[in-house]
Amino acid sequence: MLDKQILLLPGPTPVPPRVAQAMARPAINHRGPEFVRLLQEVTRGLQGVFQTNNDVVVLTSSGTGAMEAAVANLLSPGDKALAVSVGAFGERFIQIARRFEVDVEVMAFPYGQAADPEAVAARLERDKGGQIQAILVQHNETSTGVLNDIRAISEARRGHPALLVVDTISGLIAADLPVDAWKVDVAIAGSQKAFMVPPGLSMLALSRRAWEAVERCTNRRYYFDLLAAREQAARGCTPYTPAVSLLYGLEEALHMVAEETLAGSFRRHALLRDMVRAGLKALGLELLAPDEVASPSVTAVKVPQGLKPSDIIVPLRERHGVIVAAGQGEVKDSIFRIGHLGYVTTHDILAGLAALEDVLDRLGIRTRDGAGVTAALRVYQEGRAS
Ligand SMILES: Cc1ncc(COP(=O)(O)O)c(C=O)c1O
The missing domain is CATH 3.40.640.10 (Type I PLP-dependent aspartate aminotransferase-like (Major domain))
Incomplete structure (x- = not known):
């Protein structure tokens, strides 16, 4: 393997x-x-x-x-x-x-x-x-x-x-x-x-x-x-x-x-954040932090009603080799977190969103095919890092 x-x-x-x-x-x-x-x-x-x-x-x-x-x-x-x-x-x-x-x-x-x-x-x-x-x-x-x-x-x-x-x-x-x-x-x-x-x-x-x-x-x-x-x-x-x-x-x-320059690094992280957030929203997921204060390093995602974080985290790892983090503190049982800092690229994000769509689909949460990847790609193409 x-x-x-x-x-x-x-x-x-x-x-x-x-x-x-x-x-x-x-x-x-x-x-x-x-x-x-x-x-x-x-x-x-x-x-x-x-x-x-x-x-x-x-x-x-x-x-x-x-x-x-x-x-x-x-x-x-x-x-x-x-x-x-x-x-x-x-x-x-x-x-x-x-x-x-x-x-x-x-x-x-x-x-x-x-x-x-x-x-x-x-x-x-x-x-x-x-x-x-x-x-x-x-x-x-x-x-x-x-x-x-x-x-x-x-x-x-x-x-x-x-x-x-x-x-x-x-x-x-x-x-x-x-x-x-x-x-x-x-x-x-x-x-x-x-x-x-x-x-x-x-x-x-x-x-x-x-x-x-x-x-x-x-x-x-x-x-x-x-x-x-x-x-x-x-x-x-x-x-x-x-x-x-x-x-x-x-x-x-x-x-x-x-x-890369510091400014270039800030721009890349902002772009990755915007891609992740657009992709997650297109998959019908709710985010913990509003856009105005959203972190360029990590996005906390609310787990859909009736599911536990491990229902998503474990198949992402076992089926796709995509590693995301569990929650901490008082939101431990209600969120998972996607990191997008450091040596992370746009293709890591696109692959992660595709894997997440598959996991959600298997859990019965269906969206338009490729909705997450498409939304993230649009952000990437428009260079819409805010
Ligand atoms: C904001 C913040 N503070 C403190 C820490 C603790 O750092 P460490 O786990 O390296 O001890 C972390 C680690 O995730 C962090 O993200």
């Missing part, structure tokens, strides 16, 4: 052959000159995709490690944070911060909706004494397929000193996030998303104000001590043994992003 699969997950995403080859390079001394060159090149590339001149650090961990590092390095026990949550990863940020004894105030929005920057502005306006030290928020909420308006949330501070900490793990490179221009204090990313690298690396970009907070912070940290990471990075090293192969992969992936 052939083991070829079409990975339509919101991470890990497919790995381009160029990246896989780069990762197969012979081992090097991680305290030697080859590694210094590698880390410096990767750091330059990361500053490019974060659109920042600030210090960027790379950690050997999945994205959650970087979320934990952000909390543990910025917030001391008893500090107050405003967690703006629109789904399961917002809830994870709350859990991490509480574990580190941060006084978390939750501002939650229903699954499928984006955060309201006006509500953030109103809350900060009431915080006359500047008690809130940080705002924790997702750029792209992967559990619901919603893209938050980070620029508006940043502007909602209107002079309030709270640091803006943004989890852009599934957003960066797929959607614009000019960290310096939008005054994001901490931006957090992960290798297995639009970077097209296997899981295992996370990256953080910190503003000068954020570094000052790190220097003041009394919370405990050892492996995830960002001051140690910054100090070593200045010498082209890491405090502990780095995942050298993944860094080789990341170097190559950053070259690929530079070749």
Whole structure:
């Protein structure tokens, strides 16, 4: 049996052959000159995709490690944070911060909706004494397929000193996030998303104000001590043994992003999103997030009445080798998710939609033949990425 699969997950995403080859390079001394060159090149590339001149650090961990590092390095026990949550990863940020004894105030929005920057502005306006030290928020909420308006949330501070900490793990490179221009204090990313690298690396970009907070912070940290990471990075090293192969992969992936250009990557992701959404609607499926806040990385699809997510996910995999993701959080039993970020092309999407039509047809949900593919193709032909 052939083991070829079409990975339509919101991470890990497919790995381009160029990246896989780069990762197969012979081992090097991680305290030697080859590694210094590698880390410096990767750091330059990361500053490019974060659109920042600030210090960027790379950690050997999945994205959650970087979320934990952000909390543990910025917030001391008893500090107050405003967690703006629109789904399961917002809830994870709350859990991490509480574990580190941060006084978390939750501002939650229903699954499928984006955060309201006006509500953030109103809350900060009431915080006359500047008690809130940080705002924790997702750029792209992967559990619901919603893209938050980070620029508006940043502007909602209107002079309030709270640091803006943004989890852009599934957003960066797929959607614009000019960290310096939008005054994001901490931006957090992960290798297995639009970077097209296997899981295992996370990256953080910190503003000068954020570094000052790190220097003041009394919370405990050892492996995830960002001051140690910054100090070593200045010498082209890491405090502990780095995942050298993944860094080789990341170097190559950053070259690929530079070749496509960031703007080109945003356009491709927007086009894939629009193709997926048009195709799904033509198949008669309902989407969790409205068009206005739809994620360029992932689309959450409501499972038709009377079915379970596995009724769709399992035959897609077993019959067609098309891999989509289950739901998370409170919509776990009512949605499935189609990822369209990273090394994903229009033909992956067209094949995925064709397979989905077949699965729905077998479940007795009939549409016009080829309706999903036709609608997606029309979007592609018209280049109608909005
Ligand atoms: C928005 C967001 N935050 C955090 C995470 C957690 O990252 P990881 O699974 O790499 O620890 C993910 C992973 O899917 C994510 O999409």
